[in-house]
Amino acid sequence: MAHNPLAPEWLSPPADANTLIDGLWPASAHRANDGAITIGGVSAPDLAARFGTPLYVIDETDARSRAAELRAAFDAEFARIGTTVKVYYAAKAFLSTEVARWMVDAGLNIDVCSGGELAVALAAGVAPGRIGFHGNNKSLAEIDDATRLGVGTIIIDSPIEITRVAAAAARHGAVQNVRLRVNSGVHAHTHEFLATSHEDQKFGVVFEDAPALVAAIRAEPSLNFLGLHCHIGSQIFGVDGFAESASRLLSLQADLLATGPVPELNLGGGFGIAYTSVDDPTPVRQLAAGLADIVAAECASRGIPVPVIAIEPGRVIVGPAGVTLYEVGTTKPVQVGENTRLYVSIDGGMSDNARPALYGAEFSVRIADRVSAADAALVRVAGKHCESGDIVVDADYLPGDVAPGDLVMVPATGAYCWSLASNYNYLGRPAVVAVVDGEARVIVRGETIDDLLARDTGISRSAHGVSTSSTSGEGSTSTTSEDVKETTR
Structure with a gap:
């Protein structure tokens, strides 16, 4: 496909927008037979079903291996010089x-x-x-x-x-x-x-x-x-x-x-x-x-x-051992002159990845729960926050049929994403899940609405009936609350 003039010069259209680019993903990352991205033996749809989205995922074996390999490399090279x-x-x-x-x-x-x-x-x-x-x-x-x-x-x-x-x-x-x-x-x-x-x-x-x-x-x-x-x-x-x-x-x-x-x-x-x-x-x-x-x-x-x-x-x-999993909420083609950029909005954003807003950091993205034969389209992955600068992936190519409900995954988010996370717009910080040998476990619990409200000393729970239990999974911050019903005047 031809280069989209709206794309940065460094970004070339891929031969296959489903391919996981070498060097960006945890060592265990691959697409299973059903097309889903699998990390540490656990598929993206399984992670989303169990823990909700957004979700930080760390390949435990990859992180441990990178630490050990770095230790061994520096030990060997500096032993060489005494x-x-x-x-x-x-x-x-x-x-x-x-x-x-x-x-x-x-x-x-x-x-x-x-x-x-x-x-x-x-x-x-x-x-x-x-x-x-x-x-x-x-x-x-x-x-x-x-x-x-x-x-x-x-x-x-x-x-x-x-x-x-x-x-x-x-x-x-x-x-x-x-x-x-x-x-x-x-x-x-x-x-x-x-x-x-x-x-x-x-x-x-x-x-x-x-x-x-x-x-x-x-x-x-x-x-x-x-x-x-x-x-x-x-x-x-x-x-x-x-x-x-x-x-x-x-x-x-x-x-x-x-x-x-x-x-x-x-x-x-x-x-x-x-x-x-x-x-x-x-x-x-x-x-x-x-x-x-x-x-x-x-x-x-x-x-x-x-x-x-x-x-x-x-x-x-x-950094390379971690990914972030999101669900697409809306897609919106935006015409700029004779060219089109597809905005893909996700259920997270700058509250779970502040680096693009802080440093202009670039990231990549792939559909995580399926593969597609659709032509590649230039996308910008946007967060749900009330900020025009709330962009997670400024430019990449995804299959043009990316749609609401799809899962997308952003690689290389293991460093400085959870650490810089915030509660902007009162979003809870996502859970962190470690995956290894086909098993997944929460290593940092995600925040619920209850967690956020607990710090607000002005709330009278006897005056307002608020249900804030999570319905999206054991690690998720994607909570659903009943309407807050005014019980007093």
Whole structure:
């Protein structure tokens, strides 16, 4: 079929709009004989019937395997240059107690950036010593809890945190391991809001200030300086940005070694994944080899020992393992000049996937409960919220007979979708279901109308009869309520 002029230049019409594009989907995803997409041995129609829609689905085996494969790749490559690696799973990508346990099972530590994330990790049974605590504005209570509980590492993000963490550690009779987050000045090739190592932004300290701040850390008897930390951004392809950042950090590391030990270097995370057919992320093994080569060469050129390396991947582990399942509510062809775009409206939207609205992120989509021989049509998948910017998939091709009642699935939503979810327009956040070996189970319960109303202190339940029980399945937020009948005047 011919290219639709309304489509972006990168999006080519597919030979078959039913095909699941390699690299976008969980490893187990395929179409069964009846045409339904099946993940972890469970079909999309079965998931919708049991749990309702919208629904986040995570392939447990895929997530566990990605964590283990990343761990093995970095272990092997950095052993080659004579050092070890600490891998921290970046919990902000997606965190639940079960996911935290999967990551620990694979040999990863957990990186948190709030008291809430810390509480989830601890509830999962993660040993405090395996937790790193980030954040540009850790509260005094969070710092106190972290030092009291024995969190393995706190990342110092500003000068004021040196005295705060030192005081809390001293109060609890502890010596707290800390890293100092510095901005290397490297600008990652990513969205402005995702680039986190340029100078004019909220994270970390200016590169030139680091020696004096390290001296201040070393002067505190209740602090133990482990090393520097830098995070250059998110959704990064290639190793060039990491190479330049590592070079600058190791130059600083060499200077700091003249006045004391610097046993570790944290290079951060931000490894990218594929969201569309044209994305070409760097394979994990290639990333690990490239980073190891860079670190070895930079250390050799400066005559310094190779430090223990730490990294903080999140998206690259859980992102491709997750999908979101929706039901189509309406379709509407919109004529623009001589061309047509088909709007496909779903029962979720920016409340369960804020990334397109926040960053202009691109996603892909496929019909999930059947295949079709209809000609492909350019579609825009829109949410149900009262916002014109409520778009989940800006542009993709689906069979032109996509219709109300169809199930559609958006891949690569395992990271930063549930984490950023909201209750906009009073939609409950969807459930998260893990699938493995033909079984599905809820790992995060979806919110009901009752959950939403429970926080509103102005509601008098004796005055209003409200039925808010779910009728759509054990994990669903697609609840049906009886009319609210006024019983008092």
